[in-house]
Structure formats: structure tokens, C-alpha cells
Amino acid sequence: MVADIYRQYATDPSALDNSFGAVFEGLEGAELAAGARPDPEVMDPYRTALVLGRVIEGYRWRGHQNARLDPLGLAEPKLDADLQLDRELLRLADQQVAPALAGTLGLKQGTVPQILERLDRIYCGTIGFEYMQVRDPVAREWLRRAIEAGPAMPGREARRDAARQLIRADELEAFMHRRFVGKKRFGAEGCESLICALWAVLARGAALGVRSVVMGGTSRARLNQLANVVGKPLHAIFAEVKGLSPVPEGVRASGDVAYHQGFRGEQQVGGVTVSIDYTANPSHLETVDGVAAGRLRAMQEARGGAGWREALGLVVHTDAAFAGQGIVAEVAQLSALRHYSVGGTIHVIVNNQVGFTTDPADGRSSAYCSDLARAVGSPVFHVNGDDVDAVIRVGQLAAEYRQRFGQDAIIDLVCYRRRGHNEMDEPSFTQPLMAARIAGHPTTRRLYLDRLAAEGAVTAAEEQSITAAVQQEMSDAYEAAQSYRLNAMPEDAWAASPERFAEETAGPEIPTGIDLPLLQALGTAISTAPPGIGLNPKVERVFAERLEMLARKREVAWAFAEGLALASLASEGTAIRFSGQDTPRGAFSQRHFAVHDASSGAGASIFANLPSGSAACTVFGSPLSEYATLGFEYGYSLEAPGTLVLWEAQFGDFANVAQPVFDQFIASGEDKWLQQSSLVTLLPHGLEGQGAEHSSGRIERFLQLCAAGNIMVANASTPASYFHLLRRQAKGRRRPLVVFTPKSLLRHRFAVSGLAEFGPGTAFRPVIGPQPGQHRRLVLCSGKLYWELEAARQERNLADVGLVRLEQLYPFPARELAAIFRMAPGAEILWCQEEPRNMGAWDFVDRRIEAVMRASGCSAPWPACIGRPANPSPALGTEKQHMADQARLIEAALTGPSPAR
Ligand SMILES: Cc1ncc(C[n+]2csc(CCOP(=O)(O)OP(=O)(O)O)c2C)c(N)n1
Structure with a gap:
């Protein structure tokens, strides 16, 4: 057949589809240069090696297209057209030995058919490996070897564990379906092997040093993960699903639905204790991604240098959301940046092949829901969710890759949704063929346990006894849920504090002035070029002016007051993390908190000059993102009570790009989930003739969010007022602060403050x-x-x-x-x-x-x-x-x- 096509190509290439031309041209390159036309009937060793080399590379790049990923068998795998053609060519060379190339696949030697068979087995089974986009050659080569070494079957114990996990996952959904009729739970039916994937990551991660995990996720299969992975007690889950209050007695807070709740649990994994912290999230799909990453970063920093190996990020997504929500791309962009990196996150996409009622064909333009991850060079492991052994294998591989290389890895768990979008929904209205196929499709549990029974790994009797025990446990938990109530809150929790509802008072006055000699010493330190930095002459002038402010020859201006607030807090032991677009210099050239050597370009922070023993004062520029970076800083602030975290919008207008973070987390996170943050948001605001934008930080919107003392909103008019505001924020009860900050006032002749306004006995005046x-x-x-x-x-x-x-x-x-x-x-x-x-x-x-x-x-x-x-x-x-x-x-x-x- 190929010979016929080639003959046609040789006489009239235009009569054929372009793709044929590309193949034959590539093949002929050397020979055409020598003035010869190849005879397609003859595949000499040279040509065989050439084509075979291309085929092997082709499988590595695109073999996944032919993998059997869909448990329902609705999506047809298809070998890439170029690869198909090359395979046809190789049929002409089928008995030749190709030892060198076989070696690259781990075969000592092999015929062409043996090599092709091996390629099919490796790349076109129930796992689709997409990894050639990994940019680090060492990491890519490591992956290639791991993948081509062949599928290592999970061990006997790992498979028995997976069987137990599947039984638990399946029984939990069945139990809740019977007992909580009419309640939404966004069940796990059809994606039960997610639990096995997560455990495989945990098990391999723990063996490689992971001791703490921050998880993020959505509503899908959330209750199952909380119960069967994080270890949230079943009676607590059942109580919440029943509608009992998730907040402790005596606390006036709204709480939230069960499938948004977070939980911090501990699990014994392979003999070590691993703490697992599932981050609470709203309905807003993917908004939690930045928050979870920020929390993890704070935890890792608290652990010190090797923190990233000990604390792992594990985020569960869903297919339509991963492809559709822009924040996924923003968070991916953060993954390798020095101030945001968490040493790689393992992302698991529950790809049930439908988004509510929307088919993938209407939900994305990319081939896979995971394609965005390729942009930052992350490997993607697509896996058929019904092949639990393969699911375990990719979980292990992802964990090993992350622990070794500190980079993201993506698991695309291809599965299905046995019920509607939620339990009240009817899937056959919109996906009738899929629904019919699912109705006749055995559960993942059934498929796996039958397989294990046939192999003698878990007998039917064992399955029955595990099932009976799990059912008993659930019934007991259901009974216990009737009288379940959360423990009281710790006393320092804002939600439990009497001031919380005192909306009409500015809060207790907190002295925030500091001794002037100390202020002058700190001010001098941050107005001096860091060692080895030759300042730009204009910056030198700014610093000279600041020194004059300290010497009372002129009054203190805005940016210097800000620097003094941060420096004084750092010197008292409060760490500072301050970020925003162009923040170190300041969008209005006002700060110069980072300076650059005029000849070498080397950068340094002015806070490097603070006395030894001061806490870190890190001021850095963020990427051009609001949604992900604000979420990240909010998440960081949750886990770092000893750090004052500040996030700045370049102009206040741009804060609305991150609206869900304000609405769903900053304003209501404590009310819903009792989680505390003292994040400071700085929003440059003021009408100054710059047009519709660059004018308003939308004060009205933030004020509309205010209730029950949830946040603080300020609009300071002097540098000293701002200084005290920031210092108060580091010392008072934890709650978010939104500050509208100036633009023209930064250099206003009168909007300055005398040194005495910062001194002992002074405080923020509301x-x-x-x-x-x-x-x-x-x-x-x-x-x-x-x-x-x-x-x-x-x-x-x-x-x-x-x-x-x-x-x-x-x-x-x-x-x-x-x-x-x-x-x-x-x-x-x-x-x-x-x-x-x-x-x-x-x-x-x-x-x-x-x-x-x-x-x-x-x-x-x-x-x-x-x-x-x-x-x-x-x-x-x-x-x-x-x-x-x-x-x-x-x-x-x-x-x-x-x-x-
Ligand atoms: C930001 C956002 N937009 C819209 C919705 C409404 N919504 C909830 S689930 C859903 C479909 C999600 O599909 P997919 O991501 O595939 O997850 P699945 O429910 O199929 O597991 C939509 C549109 C939402 N929750 N969040």
C-alpha cells in the first residue's frame, strides 16, 4: 500500500494529501540530494534506521494519542497520521534487526515488529505519557527511562490497599445516596479511582520525604477525599451534610456547605505520619489554586531550606474548569518563580469528560483539558481511570518526578460521571448516549476487584468482609452525627471575639509610635546604598532627601514613611512580604526599596541594611497577574501569622481582576471557614484627570463587603497616618486590611509628616x-x-x-x-x-x-x-x-x- 502511495507521489505529488509529502520528503532528503529516488520496495538498514528512529521519537511525542484512555470507550484513540504512515513503511522492513535503536527502548536487540510492539505497549496502553515538552533535559531523560523501563506493576500490598480504598470510596457514595436523599454532594461515582491516585501520590511522596501536604480542590468528590484521604471523621461529614452547623457553639459565623469545607488531618503512610491540609474553597472553580499554593509556600518557608521536599502541594481539578478558567494559566506561571515556587505541585484532573452539561467539543479548543500545563513544560500523564494499576503507577511516577526535580506534574484521570452534575440532576437530558453507556458500565470497584479475585490477590470473601466493616462504620458514624458539635474555638480567634460585631467602633487604640533615635537609625539604614551597589544619581538624591527628613531638615514623605513602617516592624521581629507589579521601585518611582548598581545592574534590597536579628523584609515584583497573586498572598497570610503580608494593585482599578479572591476569601473566609488573615491590600486611588481608568479603587465595593467587623478599610491622608496603620496591622487582631493609597500625594508639598508624628505615644487616629x-x-x-x-x-x-x-x-x-x-x-x-x-x-x-x-x-x-x-x-x-x-x-x-x- 505504501509502495502504491509512493509511486503516486513520485509521479504527481500534488495529487496527494500534504501529510504524505512531508513523510516522503523527510525520508528522501539524503537520497534526493544524491540525485536518486528511493525505491519504496527496498528498506535497506539505513532507511529502516531512519524511519524507525523517527517512529520511536514520534511515539514519545505523540503515542499518547493512541492510548486507550476512555473507560467508556466513546472516544476513539487514533494514531497520529505521520506515525501511521511511518509504521506502514516499516512493514516493508519487518524482519530486519535494529539492535542500536532497540537498545534505546531497553531491549537488548529486536526486530522492527518487536520494537513496534514494545512502543505500543509503553505508549498506547491505558496511560498516555505526554512529557517531551519538559524543558530540563535531565528531567526529560529521567522520565523517558522511567516510562520505557516498562509498566512496573504495583506491589501486592499496594493493590490490596487500592482495593480497600475503592471499596470505601464506593460504599461512602452509596451510603450517602441512600441516607441523604435530595442533598447535593457532587459525588465521586465514576471517579472513585481518584482516591487511589491520591494515595499513590501520598505513599510514594512519604517514602521520599513528604511529611505535610496542602491540598486544594473543588466540590467534585470532595466529601470522599475528606473522608478517605484527609481523615475527616465520618460523623463530622455526615453532620454537615445533614445541615448541622459547622461552627462551634457560641460562634456567630455563617459556616459553609459540607463540600466547601477544608480540614486538617493526619494519616499514617508507610510508617510515617503525614499531615494533610485540605484548603477550604468556594464554588468558584479554580480560585483556590493560588490560595493553596500560597499556604504551602508559607509552610515550606517555616520548615527552612528543604521545606519543599517535605511539604507537597496536591491540587484536584476538574476537566472543564482546568481548561476554561484563566487562573489555571496564572498559577502555572507562578510555579517556577523564585518568590512563588513551591517545588512543584501535583495536579490531578478529574476528567469526567463533561462540564455540567457541556461536552468537551464546546468546552475547549485544545485537544486535552490539560494542555495549558504544557505551556510551562510540565509532564502530563493521562490515565484510564478504570485501570487502577495504571492509576497507581502514574500517582507514583508523578510523586517521584516532583520529589526529584521540584516541578509540577499533571495527572489527567480520564473517568466519567455516573450521575448528573449533582445528585438532583439528570444526565440523559444532555448526554443521552454517554448516560446510556454509563448505565451499562460496571463500576471501577467491580472491575478491579473482579480482576484481583481472578488473580487471587483479594478474594470475594475478603471483599465482603471489608464491605461489611465499612458499612458498619458508616452506620455508627451516622448515629454519632446526630449529636455531633464542633469543639469551642480558641479564645484568640476573631470570630469568637466580642469586638467582632462591634462595627461602629474603630477598634482599640494600639500604640505604634517608636523612639526617634531608633527611627533615625532604621531610616539611615534604609537610605544607604546596600554594600557593593553604586546608586543611580537620581536614586542617590532620593536617599539624600530621606536622610534630610531624618535630620528634620524636611518632613517625611509617603514612601519613606512606608519604608520606616516596614523596617521598624522587621526590626521588632515581624517578617514582611510585600509584592505587586513593579512594587520594589514603585509604579510611581516613589519607593526605590530595591536598587540596582548603575554599572553592573546587580540588584539589592535597601532592607538588607537592617540590623542583624531583624526579621526578613522581602519586597518583590509580581508577575502581571492579580487573580492568582492575590490568592497566593492571601493563602500565605493564613499560614504565616508572624508575617505582615502586603499585596499592591498597580492601580486600584485592577483589583477587580481578582474579585473572587476579595469576595470569596478576604471578605468572607473567616465567616465561612473561621480562617484568619491579616493581609494588607494596597489600592492606589484618586481622581486626578487620568481618565476612566487609573482613577478609582472602587471604595464602594469594598465597603459593601463590610459586615460584622470582617475587614478594615482605610484611606489615610498623611504619611504618619499610613505608618501607624501598617504598624497597627501587625499588632492587632488578625483581619484583612484594605488601604486606598495615594498617587499625587506621594510628592505633595503639604502631605508630609513631622518626625514627632512617628514618635513615642503616637498611634493611628481613625x-x-x-x-x-x-x-x-x-x-x-x-x-x-x-x-x-x-x-x-x-x-x-x-x-x-x-x-x-x-x-x-x-x-x-x-x-x-x-x-x-x-x-x-x-x-x-x-x-x-x-x-x-x-x-x-x-x-x-x-x-x-x-x-x-x-x-x-x-x-x-x-x-x-x-x-x-x-x-x-x-x-x-x-x-x-x-x-x-x-x-x-x-x-x-x-x-x-x-x-x-
Ligand atoms: C468560576 C465558576 N464558574 C461557573 C461555575 C458553575 N459551575 C459549577 S460546576 C460547573 C461545571 C464544571 O465542570 P467540570 O470542571 O468538568 O467539573 P465536573 O463538575 O464535571 O466534575 C460549572 C459551570 C463555577 N462553579 N465556578
Whole structure:
């Protein structure tokens, strides 16, 4: 047949499909150069070796396309067309011996058919190995050898363990299906061998040094993993599925559904204890990926240098989500970066070949759901979920690869979904053929246990006795669940604290000033070029100015106050981890926390000069990601209570790219899962004529998230205020802080602070003002606008107008504001904001100001808002329009008539 095709090609190549041309051209290259046409009937040793070499390489690259991966047999494996052609050519050489090439496959010598048979067995069985994209040649070669050494059958004990795991997984779903009728659980029916995959990773990982595992995952098969891998007690799971509260008595928190809960458990694995920490997550698929990685990184750092080998990341995904959600790519990009790397994560994709009701053909453009991982050169092991021995093998291989090379490995567990998307759903509405095939398909347990029974590895009687014991255990747990209640929270937990619901107080005042000689010493250290660094002359000038600030020749500006806050905290033992896009220099060239030698380009941190014994102060630039990096920092903050973690958006606008992290984790993580974070989010904010974007950090959105004292929201107006805010954050109870930070104020002539404002006895003041005097009108505002109002007030000499700055918006500083109102009981109260009225803080502060007025006996009418008219975009498009608008706003606030209420 090939000879016929070749003859046709030799006479008229255009009559054939292009792919034939490519094959024959490659084959002929050398011969054509010599002016000869090969005779396809003759496969001499040279040509055989040439084609065979190509075939072997082809199998390594693309053999997986012909692997039998689908347990349902619906997806047809297909050998790559080029490979198919080459195989046809080799039929002409079928009796020749090709010893050299056989050697590369671990055969001493072999005929062409023997080699092809071996290639088929290795690459086209129930595992599809995709690894040629691995960029490290040593790692790739190691994989090749491991793969081509042939399928090592799991040992007898490993298989018996897998049998027990499958029985447990299967029985748990069956039990819950019977006992919790009508409850969603996103069951594991069809992907039970996931439990075997996870155990294979744990077992091999533990043998290679893993002692702690951070897991992430979705709802799919979550309860099964929690029970059968992490070791969450069955009675606790059953209680939650029944709808009993997952939070301890006395704690007012919302809790969450059972299939979102995390759990920290311990398992004995091959004689060692491994702690397994499943990260709580919301419905938002894949959002947890960054969070889990951040937690793991913090744990690894706490363990020191070899931390990555001892603490493993194991994340369970699902096929449609892995292919569709962009955060998967963002997290993959973090995997090899020095400030984010966790020494490789093992990703297991539960590929049930459908996303809710969507077929893969409508769910992705890539061939595999895992293809994104190839972009960063991760190996992918596709495996037929019904072949449990193969599943164990890839679990082991992935663990070995990760422990050896510190890089990600992906397991694509091809399986199916026996029921609908959840237990109330009907799969035959949308996937009738698949549903029918599944209905007639035996369970993975049945297939595996029958196989083991036939081999005498686990008898039917043994299966029965394991099943009976598991069923008894479940019945007992079900009974125990009726009266189950979580233990009380530790006392220092914010959720259990009385202040938690005290929304209308700014919180206890925490002294955060420091001795001036110390401040000067620290300030000098961070204004001095690190050893070996010749500064850029402009940076040198910045540092010289900072030294003048310390010598009181000028007042302290914003970025220096920030540096002093971080340096002082580090010197007191609080580690700092501060990241964002271009953060070390500062997007506005304000910081220069990292400096570069002007001739060699070498970089260094100014915090390297801090006194020995100081905690680490790490300031670094993040990749251009918000969603994954914010999730990562949040995760890190959960596990590192001794570190102040700060994340900065380049402009506040961009925070909404990470919206699920704010909504689902930062604002509500403690309320749902009782997990605490003191993460600081910095959002440059302010309308300055830069257009619709680069203007607003969307204060209104963060204020809308505020309840029950969950987070703090601040908009400091001076460098000292910001300094105290950051220092307070490291010392108070743990809860997230969102700070709207300045842009033009960074270099504002008056927005500076005297050294005394940082000194002993000083602290963060949630409300500042007003100026002394008899006030006819009090204008309340926040942040940068104060300076514009104040400049105009002074210019017009408006002594009867007082400006009151709310440095903290939430928790609302009611007590502090009341004290001010009591001093001017008849004054008209206005709220002034530069944002349009449908944005900014107005809707949030309106009723709160009113309540404070009522409580403090003010006789004035209720507050009114001076702001821009409601608008779809946060700011106008041109600087000119902005300036005119801003002038009108200031005028209205200071001298305008009382607005209608
Ligand atoms: C970010 C996000 N978008 C949409 C959804 C709604 N949703 C829940 S499950 C699902 C399909 C998931 O399919 P797949 O990833 O294959 O997982 P499976 O449920 O099949 O295990 C969708 C669209 C969601 N939970 N999260």
C-alpha cells in the first residue's frame, strides 16, 4: 500500500494529501540530494534506521494519542497520521534487526515488529505519557527511562490497599445516596479511582520525604477525599451534610456547605505520619489554586531550606474548569518563580469528560483539558481511570518526578460521571448516549476487584468482609452525627471575639509610635546604598532627601514613611512580604526599596541594611497577574501569622481582576471557614484627570463587603497616618486590611509628616480634625481630597468651615466622630467625595453619620453629599474636564449653599 502511495507521489505529488509529502520528503532528503529516488520496495538498514528512529521519537511525542484512555470507550484513540504512515513503511522492513535503536527502548536487540510492539505497549496502553515538552533535559531523560523501563506493576500490598480504598470510596457514595436523599454532594461515582491516585501520590511522596501536604480542590468528590484521604471523621461529614452547623457553639459565623469545607488531618503512610491540609474553597472553580499554593509556600518557608521536599502541594481539578478558567494559566506561571515556587505541585484532573452539561467539543479548543500545563513544560500523564494499576503507577511516577526535580506534574484521570452534575440532576437530558453507556458500565470497584479475585490477590470473601466493616462504620458514624458539635474555638480567634460585631467602633487604640533615635537609625539604614551597589544619581538624591527628613531638615514623605513602617516592624521581629507589579521601585518611582548598581545592574534590597536579628523584609515584583497573586498572598497570610503580608494593585482599578479572591476569601473566609488573615491590600486611588481608568479603587465595593467587623478599610491622608496603620496591622487582631493609597500625594508639598508624628505615644487616629475654630459647617472627607479642600479653605480664609478626615472607613469610627460632633452641635454636616455619587463611600457613610449625629445630639439636618453626579465610569476622560469638575466640587463643599436633602 505504501509502495502504491509512493509511486503516486513520485509521479504527481500534488495529487496527494500534504501529510504524505512531508513523510516522503523527510525520508528522501539524503537520497534526493544524491540525485536518486528511493525505491519504496527496498528498506535497506539505513532507511529502516531512519524511519524507525523517527517512529520511536514520534511515539514519545505523540503515542499518547493512541492510548486507550476512555473507560467508556466513546472516544476513539487514533494514531497520529505521520506515525501511521511511518509504521506502514516499516512493514516493508519487518524482519530486519535494529539492535542500536532497540537498545534505546531497553531491549537488548529486536526486530522492527518487536520494537513496534514494545512502543505500543509503553505508549498506547491505558496511560498516555505526554512529557517531551519538559524543558530540563535531565528531567526529560529521567522520565523517558522511567516510562520505557516498562509498566512496573504495583506491589501486592499496594493493590490490596487500592482495593480497600475503592471499596470505601464506593460504599461512602452509596451510603450517602441512600441516607441523604435530595442533598447535593457532587459525588465521586465514576471517579472513585481518584482516591487511589491520591494515595499513590501520598505513599510514594512519604517514602521520599513528604511529611505535610496542602491540598486544594473543588466540590467534585470532595466529601470522599475528606473522608478517605484527609481523615475527616465520618460523623463530622455526615453532620454537615445533614445541615448541622459547622461552627462551634457560641460562634456567630455563617459556616459553609459540607463540600466547601477544608480540614486538617493526619494519616499514617508507610510508617510515617503525614499531615494533610485540605484548603477550604468556594464554588468558584479554580480560585483556590493560588490560595493553596500560597499556604504551602508559607509552610515550606517555616520548615527552612528543604521545606519543599517535605511539604507537597496536591491540587484536584476538574476537566472543564482546568481548561476554561484563566487562573489555571496564572498559577502555572507562578510555579517556577523564585518568590512563588513551591517545588512543584501535583495536579490531578478529574476528567469526567463533561462540564455540567457541556461536552468537551464546546468546552475547549485544545485537544486535552490539560494542555495549558504544557505551556510551562510540565509532564502530563493521562490515565484510564478504570485501570487502577495504571492509576497507581502514574500517582507514583508523578510523586517521584516532583520529589526529584521540584516541578509540577499533571495527572489527567480520564473517568466519567455516573450521575448528573449533582445528585438532583439528570444526565440523559444532555448526554443521552454517554448516560446510556454509563448505565451499562460496571463500576471501577467491580472491575478491579473482579480482576484481583481472578488473580487471587483479594478474594470475594475478603471483599465482603471489608464491605461489611465499612458499612458498619458508616452506620455508627451516622448515629454519632446526630449529636455531633464542633469543639469551642480558641479564645484568640476573631470570630469568637466580642469586638467582632462591634462595627461602629474603630477598634482599640494600639500604640505604634517608636523612639526617634531608633527611627533615625532604621531610616539611615534604609537610605544607604546596600554594600557593593553604586546608586543611580537620581536614586542617590532620593536617599539624600530621606536622610534630610531624618535630620528634620524636611518632613517625611509617603514612601519613606512606608519604608520606616516596614523596617521598624522587621526590626521588632515581624517578617514582611510585600509584592505587586513593579512594587520594589514603585509604579510611581516613589519607593526605590530595591536598587540596582548603575554599572553592573546587580540588584539589592535597601532592607538588607537592617540590623542583624531583624526579621526578613522581602519586597518583590509580581508577575502581571492579580487573580492568582492575590490568592497566593492571601493563602500565605493564613499560614504565616508572624508575617505582615502586603499585596499592591498597580492601580486600584485592577483589583477587580481578582474579585473572587476579595469576595470569596478576604471578605468572607473567616465567616465561612473561621480562617484568619491579616493581609494588607494596597489600592492606589484618586481622581486626578487620568481618565476612566487609573482613577478609582472602587471604595464602594469594598465597603459593601463590610459586615460584622470582617475587614478594615482605610484611606489615610498623611504619611504618619499610613505608618501607624501598617504598624497597627501587625499588632492587632488578625483581619484583612484594605488601604486606598495615594498617587499625587506621594510628592505633595503639604502631605508630609513631622518626625514627632512617628514618635513615642503616637498611634493611628481613625478620624483627624477639624481645624480649631467655631464651625458653621463641617465637611467630612477621606484621603487625598482633604488636601485639595484644605488648600482652598486656606486660600479663601474660611475659618468657619472645618474639615474632618475619616482615615478609617470601616469599622466605622463612630466614637471618634461623635466627639467631634459634640464640639460643634449646630454645624451643618456635609460629606464630600470626589467620586460620582453612585460610587465612593457616600452610600455607606450616609446612615452611619446620621446615627452618630443622632447619638451626639446634633440639631443640624441630616448629612448631604457633595460629589460628582452618578455616572457609569468612575472618572471623566480628559484632564481639562476633570479639573473644572473638581474646582466646582471644592467650591460647593466649602462655600456652596446647603444642598437639598
Ligand atoms: C468560576 C465558576 N464558574 C461557573 C461555575 C458553575 N459551575 C459549577 S460546576 C460547573 C461545571 C464544571 O465542570 P467540570 O470542571 O468538568 O467539573 P465536573 O463538575 O464535571 O466534575 C460549572 C459551570 C463555577 N462553579 N465556578
